[in-house]
Amino acid sequence: MSNPLLAFLVDLLRRDEERRPHRATVRVAAASAARASASIFLVLRRMRAPLIVLIVIFAVSVLGLTLIPGEDAQGRPWRMGFFDAFYVMSYTASTIGFGEIPYPFTYNQRMWVTISIYLTVIGWAYAIGSLLALLQDRAFRQALALQHFTRKVARLGGPFVLIAGYGRTGELLGHSLDRLGRRFVVLDDSAERIDGLELDSYFADVPGLAADVRDPGTLAVAGLDHPSCEAVVALTDDEEANLAVVMAAALLRPDVPVVARVTSRSLAQRMQEFGNPSLVNPFDRFGDHLRLALKAPASYQLLTWLESGPGEPLPPRGDPPRSGRWVVCGYGRLGQELTADLRAEGLEVTVIDPDPDDPDDEGLLVGDGSDPWVMAQADLDRAVGFVAGTDNDTTNLSLVAAARRANPRLFLGARQNRAASAPLFAAMDLDALLVPSEVIAHEIYAQLSTPLLWRFLREMPERGDAWAQELIDRLGGLCGEKLQSLWKVRLTRDEAPALVSCLGEGRVRIGDLLRNPENRDEPLHAVVLLVLRGSDTTLAPDDDFELAAGDELLIAGWPAARRALGTILFVDAVREYVTSGRRTPSSWIWRKLTPDRPAAAVDGAGRR
Amino acid sequence: MNLEKVVFGFFVVLAATLNFGFFIGDISDPELHNPYELFAAVVVNLIATVLKFGDRTQIGAVHLATSLVADLQLIGAALLFGYATYVSTAGMTASWTASVVSLSGGALLANIISVVLLVVETVSFHRG
Numbered sequence: 248m249s250n251p252l253l254a255f256l257v258d259l260l261r262r263d264e265e266r267r268p269h270r271a272t273v274r275v276a277a278a279s280a281a282r283a284s285a286s287i288f289l290v291l292r293r294m295r296a297p298l299i300v301l302i303v304i305f306a307v308s309v310l311g312l313t314l315i316p317g318e319d320a321q322g323r324p325w326r327m328g329f330f331d332a333f334y335v336m337s338y339t340a341s342t343i344g345f346g347e348i349p350y351p352f353t354y355n356q357r358m359w360v361t362i363s364i365y366l367t368v369i370g371w372a373y374a375i376g377s378l379l380a381l382l383q384d385r386a387f388r389q390a391l392a393l394q395h396f397t398r399k400v401a402r403l404g405g406p407f408v409l410i411a412g413y414g415r416t417g418e419l420l421g422h423s424l425d426r427l428g429r430r431f432v433v434l435d436d437s438a439e440r441i442d443g444l445e446l447d448s449y450f451a452d453v454p455g456l457a458a459d460v461r462d463p464g465t466l467a468v469a470g471l472d473h474p475s476c477e478a479v480v481a482l483t484d485d486e487e488a489n490l491a492v493v494m495a496a497a498l499l500r501p502d503v504p505v506v507a508r509v510t511s512r513s514l515a516q517r518m519q520e521f522g523n524p525s526l527v528n529p530f531d532r533f534g535d536h537l538r539l540a541l542k543a544p545a546s547y548q549l550l551t552w553l554e555s556g557p558g559e560p561l562p563p564r565g566d567p568p569r570s571g572r573w574v575v576c577g578y579g580r581l582g583q584e585l586t587a588d589l590r591a592e593g594l595e596v597t598v599i600d601p602d603p604d605d606p607d608d609e610g611l612l613v614g615d616g617s618d619p620w621v622m623a624q625a626d627l628d629r630a631v632g633f634v635a636g637t638d639n640d641t642t643n644l645s646l647v648a649a650a651r652r653a654n655p656r657l658f659l660g661a662r663q664n665r666a667a668s669a670p671l672f673a674a675m676d677l678d679a680l681l682v683p684s685e686v687i688a689h690e691i692y693a694q695l696s697t698p699l700l701w702r703f704l705r706e707m708p709e710r711g712d713a714w715a716q717e718l719i720d721r722l723g724g725l726c727g728e729k730l731q732s733l734w735k736v737r738l739t740r741d742e743a744p745a746l747v748s749c750l751g752e753g754r755v756r757i758g759d760l761l762r763n764p765e766n767r768d769e770p771l772h773a774v775v776l777l778v779l780r781g782s783d784t785t786l787a788p789d790d791d792f793e794l795a796a797g798d799e800l801l802i803a804g805w806p807a808a809r810r811a812l813g814t815i816l817f818v819d820a821v822r823e824y825v826t827s828g829r830r831t832p833s834s835w836i837w838r839k840l841t842p843d844r845p846a847a848a849v850d851g852a853g854r855r
Numbered sequence: 856m857n858l859e860k861v862v863f864g865f866f867v868v869l870a871a872t873l874n875f876g877f878f879i880g881d882i883s884d885p886e887l888h889n890p891y892e893l894f895a896a897v898v899v900n901l902i903a904t905v906l907k908f909g910d911r912t913q914i915g916a917v918h919l920a921t922s923l924v925a926d927l928q929l930i931g932a933a934l935l936f937g938y939a940t941y942v943s944t945a946g947m948t949a950s951w952t953a954s955v956v957s958l959s960g961g962a963l964l965a966n967i968i969s970v971v972l973l974v975v976e977t978v979s980f981h982r983g
Contacts, residue, residue, distance in 0.1 A: 288909045298905040310894065
């Protein structure tokens with residue numbers, strides 16, 4: 248054995264070792280691709296018998312015609328050739344019937360043709376019937392849908408999000424992502440929801456497949472192994488299924504971030520064991536939001552505004568009572584989180600539940616909330632807040648109505664479980680409304696839209712209420728009452744060539760940059776929410792903040808401002824005018840003709 | 856014994872033998888090449904092709920490919936035969952006959968590959 252061959256073998260083996268994590272994904276994908284192409288094989292396999300029957304019938308009929316003696320026009324004996332026989336059988340079998348060609352048949356021939364007509368018609372009917380039955384077949388249609396879906400996903404060029412579970416939450420998240428111009432792929436167990444996908448008005452084409460999300464093969468087909476898959480979101484009602492998605496994503500694509508909906512703590516812990524998925528618990532988040540609303544109403548207002556996505560108006564500011572006693576109806580997952588959060592804020596809480604898990608809890612009132620006697624026990628007259636948090640919308644509505652009648656000054660909160668009940672809850676005019684599906688959708692939108700927004704939202708509450716109030720005023724003053732557009736700008740040589748070239752020479756302040764390229768006295772309708780430099784963040788920097796190369800900016804503002812800023816960052820002359828007020832020629836010839844002015848402008852910028 | 860395998864083997868071998876029967880003999884002598892044999896070869900080849908539909912293995916794919924080649928050649932031979940008998944004024948001359956038979960010879964090669972595949976498949980099955 249020569250040494251080079253040995254070296255090659257060793258190299259091959261070692262490369263195999265390195266490739267192992269990838270291989271698992273490739274294998275899963277190959278299995279699913281094979282399943283997708285199975286539909287063609289299914290057709291071929293099922294058509295075997297009808298086709299063979301057809302061929303045999305044709306062959307027997309043609310052979311018979313060539314063997315049976317006939318007569319030509321003059322009455323001389325004549326035998327039909329193969330071509331004539333095939334021609335006659337072809338138009339006879341397909342019921343076209345041109346007649347007796349080339350000479351009138353003898354009785355002997357006619358008897359044979361009569362038999363052949365019945366045989367061939369049966370053969371055709373059998374073949375066509377089998378084909379139509381196959382097209383109607385459920386398994387075949389599913390195979391076709393799978394193949395169609397696989398092709399669509401494989402053709403996705405840009406980055407996309409894989410959403411497993413397309414209920415109310417998935418729909419909300421899908422619309423938010425679509426408004427941002429992001430692509431996504433949908434998986435759901437229910438075929439109805441996937442059919443509904445086609446009726447939804449999305450800008451982009453959304454591939455959807457009705458299949459079991461717990462199957463890693465399905466996830467692979469939906470793009471888990473696609474290089475452009477940028478995130479996986481598990482949003483099904485079934486927490487076990489979400490866990491399965493988290494597991495599959497963590498094992499097959501450890502580099503892709505995973506977001507999962509979870510409400511039980513034990514399952515949350517099991518998910519945490521796989522990679523580092525981002526978990527969203529709607530009840531926990533509602534409790535956190537309520538605490539934030541209690542401590543800092545303006546911060547909470549800003550948070551909900553930015554989370555709700557582009558095009559949404561500024562939500563009204565709630566003013567929950569900060570002292571006094573709260574009454575919480577329903578001590579399930581929401582009730583427990585909420586009670587803990589309220590107590591942590593130093594508030595007194597009375598809980599009403601007909602069948603609590605731990606009846607020893609102090610302040611717990613065992614009984615049905617809709618019972619007037621129980622409500623009287625809760626002493627609503629001296630309470631300040633009331634939350635109806637059961638998992639039944641009718642109960643929640645009647646509880647809120649009863650509480651309002653008992654004490655009209657109460658701060659009222661309720662949980663809305665079904666999307667269909669939304670108009671009723673809206674008519675109730677509540678102070679706080681928890682819609683679990685919306686909470687999850689907003690939260691995941693904030694995480695997926697840009698990592699900078701997520702970072703901003705997490706760090707923003709620490710800045711206090713007055714700071715948030717000031718930022719809301721700035722946003723409202725510059726961009727109006729509706730959140731227009733949120734985008735990210737990276738000050739690199741690729742994304743901001745005009746600015747980066749002058750960042751090295753002079754100082755550029757945010758206030759100088761965000762100006763109208765037509766008239767620099769007018770500000771751009773945009774506000775910088777966050778500047779990320781290395782790992783340091785600066786929230787809502789003021790106009791004097793100095794930019795440096797490599798900074799990442801999160802900006803909220805008008806779409807027009809986004810386009811204008813793009814021009815400023817790319818065109819040197821526009822950037823020069825906006826930052827210094829000097830009009831410099833942008834064409835090469837003109838710059839050569841006036842050689843002194845650009846140099847002077849740079850000097851001026853440097854001296855300032 | 857698997858009846859499906861018997862039928863499959865029967866048609867594959869029959870396609871090759873019929874083809875061989877038509878092919879053998881002086882290439883330019885129409886008397887030695889019976890049109891009925893060509894017809895039977897075309898029909899049996901078509902049936903063998905359909906029997907090979909829907910097999911997802913690699914060897915199944917090659918099987919199907921060889922059968923399609925044989926079909927193409929035999930149907931080409933049949934068309935030439937028909938043209939010579941019905942359209943051409945000269946009828947089945949030596950050159951026409953040679954063309955038809957040489958086309959069927961090509962089909963025979965494909966059919967032989969098919970039979971070899973069948974044998975290989977069988978042998979490897981017994982070994983495994």
